[in-house]
Amino acid sequence: MNDNQATLNKLEAMKLFGLARAFRSSLEAGMHKKFTPEELVAHCTDSEWDERRNHKLKRLLKSARFKYSASLDDIDLGLKRNLDKATILRLSDCRWVTRNENVILKGPTGVGKSFIGSALGHQSCICGHKTGYYSCVKLFKAIKLFKAECTYLRELKKIQKQKLIILDDFGIEPFDTQGRLALLEILEDRYDQGSTIIVSQIPVIKWHEVIGDATLADAICDRLLHNAHRIELKGESARKHFKKLTEDGREAGE
Numbered sequence: 592m593n594d595n596q597a598t599l600n601k602l603e604a605m606k607l608f609g610l611a612r613a614f615r616s617s618l619e620a621g622m623h624k625k626f627t628p629e630e631l632v633a634h635c636t637d638s639e640w641d642e643r644r645n646h647k648l649k650r651l652l653k654s655a656r657f658k659y660s661a662s663l664d665d666i667d668l669g670l671k672r673n674l675d676k677a678t679i680l681r682l683s684d685c686r687w688v689t690r691n692e693n694v695i696l697k698g699p700t701g702v703g704k705s706f707i708g709s710a711l712g713h714q715s716c717i718c719g720h721k722t723g724y725y726s727c728v729k730l731f732k733a734i735k736l737f738k739a740e741c742t743y744l745r746e747l748k749k750i751q752k753q754k755l756i757i758l759d760d761f762g763i764e765p766f767d768t769q770g771r772l773a774l775l776e777i778l779e780d781r782y783d784q785g786s787t788i789i790v791s792q793i794p795v796i797k798w799h800e801v802i803g804d805a806t807l808a809d810a811i812c813d814r815l816l817h818n819a820h821r822i823e824l825k826g827e828s829a830r831k832h833f834k835k836l837t838e839d840g841r842e843a844g845e
Contacts, residue, residue, distance in 0.1 A: 609642025610635045651716040657724045658759060659709040666710055672702050672826035682711060682820065685718040687786065688755050693815055694788045697795065698824030707822070708757050708790045720754035727760050731770040738769070751780045755788065762793035762801040771807045778814040789815060 595618055602611035613635040617626065626634065663683055668676055682694070694711065696704045708724075715722045737743040750756060756777075766774065781787060793801055795816065802808035 607639055609639035612642070613638030647719065648716055651719075651721060652713065655712055655716060655722045655724055657709040657712055657757075658726075659706045660713075661706050661710040662713050663710050666703075666707060670703070670826065672698070672824045674707070674822065674824060678822060683714060685715055685720065687820060688715050688718065688720050691781075691783050691786055691818070693786055693819040695795065695816070695819045695821045696788060696790045696824070697822070698792065699828070700792055701828030702824045702826060704790045704792070704824060705759050707824075708759060708788050711788060712755065712757050715755045721752065722755040722757070723750065723753040724757045724759065725750075727758050727762070728764055730758070731766070731773060734773045735769060747776065747780065750777055751785070753785065755786045756781070757788040757790065759790040761789045761791035762798060763791075766802050768804075771802055771804055771811070774802075775807055775811050775814075778811060782814050787815065789819075795821075 595614075599611050599615055602608075602614065614631075617631065617634065663679055666674075666679060668674065668679070687694070694708075696708050698704050712722045712724060734743065734746075737746045778787065795812075798812055799805060799808040802811055
């Protein structure tokens, strides 16, 4: 076994797969002879850096469990729904996540709220933030089960560890006492520690009514709204738009 192969074996044993791959390709292409030692180290280090970053991104995306596999580039800005490029660009660097700010995505059914929320979550993962997507209906039903099984605090801690959470279909069902208290506890733990995206078709003015308890509603809204970026989508269903495009395409092909 020559020295280079021994080096490759050691790199792979240490799980430095990106570095090993770059070193192997340099050997096979004869590029190692053209690189200075500093250039070869830099080339292999960049490869290892990219390998780890891509692996982390895949892990973050998998654990987030987004409703849609969407990125910011997938958002159709041509649709007339009160969404412009400047808004997306302002949120694309994820500084709002670093600053523990929130986003409120409000609009009628089918206008693309969940898709945009998933795309913002995807961008958060690209920026290295641990992110989680939750359907409010499923989450608060699960919370009742967690409490019955005495695992509530453990599950709450998992949510708390995420830098960004997306609460979809917020207010689609009125909150009961247990749900209100759980929501407040989640938001209290995240206050100035993490960011939240709220996806809802319920106008903010009606949140107190949906939450159901004036005192708790005040506390919940205060934690969500005081540092929030608001995106109010309008227009007809995006599903109708894409259905029409599909049908028009079929007709053109006939």
